Amino acid sequence: MSSSRLLALALLGFLEASPASVRAQPLDRADAWTELGLGGIRGVTVGPIESSQQRGPNGESFGYGSEASEELLDHLVAMGVTWISITPFGRIWALDTPEIEMDFEAPYETNREDVKRMIRSARARGLRVLLIPHLWVETTGWRGEIDFATDAEWARYQASYRDFVLAWARDAEEAGAEALSIGVECKSWSGRFGGYWTRLIADVRAVFSGWLTYSANWDEADDVLFWDQLDLVGINAFYPLASADGASDEAYTQGAAAIVPTLRELAQTLQMPILFVEVGYTTRANAAVQPWLWPDGMEGVVIDEREQARALAASFDAFLPETFFAGFFVWRYYARLDDVSQEAFWGFSPHAKTSEPMLVDAFTSTWASDPEPWPWIASARPALPAWHLGSLLAPTPPLAAFVGR
Numbered sequence: 001m002s003s004s005r006l007l008a009l010a011l012l013g014f015l016e017a018s019p020a021s022v023r024a025q026p027l028d029r030a031d032a033w034t035e036l037g038l039g040g041i042r043g044v045t046v047g048p049i050e051s052s053q054q055r056g057p058n059g060e061s062f063g064y065g066s067e068a069s070e071e072l073l074d075h076l077v078a079m080g081v082t083w084i085s086i087t088p089f090g091r092i093w094a095l096d097t098p099e100i101e102m103d104f105e106a107p108y109e110t111n112r113e114d115v116k117r118m119i120r121s122a123r124a125r126g127l128r129v130l131l132i133p134h135l136w137v138e139t140t141g142w143r144g145e146i147d148f149a150t151d152a153e154w155a156r157y158q159a160s161y162r163d164f165v166l167a168w169a170r171d172a173e174e175a176g177a178e179a180l181s182i183g184v185e186c187k188s189w190s191g192r193f194g195g196y197w198t199r200l201i202a203d204v205r206a207v208f209s210g211w212l213t214y215s216a217n218w219d220e221a222d223d224v225l226f227w228d229q230l231d232l233v234g235i236n237a238f239y240p241l242a243s244a245d246g247a248s249d250e251a252y253t254q255g256a257a258a259i260v261p262t263l264r265e266l267a268q269t270l271q272m273p274i275l276f277v278e279v280g281y282t283t284r285a286n287a288a289v290q291p292w293l294w295p296d297g298m299e300g301v302v303i304d305e306r307e308q309a310r311a312l313a314a315s316f317d318a319f320l321p322e323t324f325f326a327g328f329f330v331w332r333y334y335a336r337l338d339d340v341s342q343e344a345f346w347g348f349s350p351h352a353k354t355s356e357p358m359l360v361d362a363f364t365s366t367w368a369s370d371p372e373p374w375p376w377i378a379s380a381r382p383a384l385p386a387w388h389l390g391s392l393l394a395p396t397p398p399l400a401a402f403v404g405r
Helices: 002-017 021-022 032-036 050-055 067-079 106-124 150-173 194-207 248-269 304-317 354-362 387-392
Strands: 041-046 083-086 089-092 128-131 134-137 179-184 211-217 234-238 274-279 325-333
Touching: 002 050, 032 325, 041 067, 067 106, 067 354, 083 106, 083 274, 083 325, 106 128, 128 150, 150 179, 150 194, 179 194, 179 234, 211 274, 234 248, 248 274, 248 304, 274 304, 304 325, 304 354
Parallel strands: 041 083, 041 325, 083 128, 089 134, 128 179, 179 211, 211 234, 234 274, 274 325
Antiparallel strands: none
């Protein structure tokens, strides 16, 4: 292992030894996460909870808190991951259904114990945890388009949503999660109902002592009313990096770089750090043109591992040199590492693909949001990150070349 990678891993080990009391420290400046000294958030989303329905030959679960998830956590630690996010789901039948069902694939009481066990297992390994109560629409439609015809229906939905978020906030507190997202892609109503959101956030803070964020869709962040009441500006960062198929590496690099000034301005206006709660690309040609497209149901897909890797690398090149950027969570790995039942091979998971060893390089390199380990050493921060897009032109060594050495 190179000296720079050893240096980065040593730094990460020091950071993970920091006291849990840092959760209470406010984040009231654009560079506040960098100044806090915890190091950039090197995150992976682990999900989804429906993995609990996948069973082994002896009936063993492969979901959160299972033996399989313990193996996943060990793998992520070896990669240099420092945070995970987990996504317990509630569900509604349709976009105009005003009640959220807490049971998703399993009873809530079962899910909550599995999730708490997952959080504790992660924390026992020195990982920090962001809990994200997520919402599943059983029929067609995107959660960002939820709408109701009457004020009474909105009131019913908001009361149900409050119960849903508060239940998981209490569970997150009990298990020791460091951060919580109060919502995911509520685009149709995050820009209105200001009084409701203020009361909800106050209620959540009354039961959860960690940092709060919200997972805004990439085209929603400017319209969210309540950022000033949270700690981190969370974005599901499925930004298009190009507008047409066949884009070059340079086009991806320029596309990612063009996003930076807008988010820098947002961070400075709000005086809050930016966090990519989700960032990911599918494993198919032209994945960064419309990166939000769901892999299920696609036809005639051209599988392209390098496409996924170069889109992630372009995003890293653009944002990791920025001190307002707290870090990211890669979308996504599964509670059972080798689970292939949840998505097609051209899906979002980077496991056992070209992008995985590139992620190891990114996780184990030094970021602008890391504290300066030894500022008197001019070479402490490499001039060119190890995950740089150009490095993908060379053959990619297997993950074993980086992990476990």
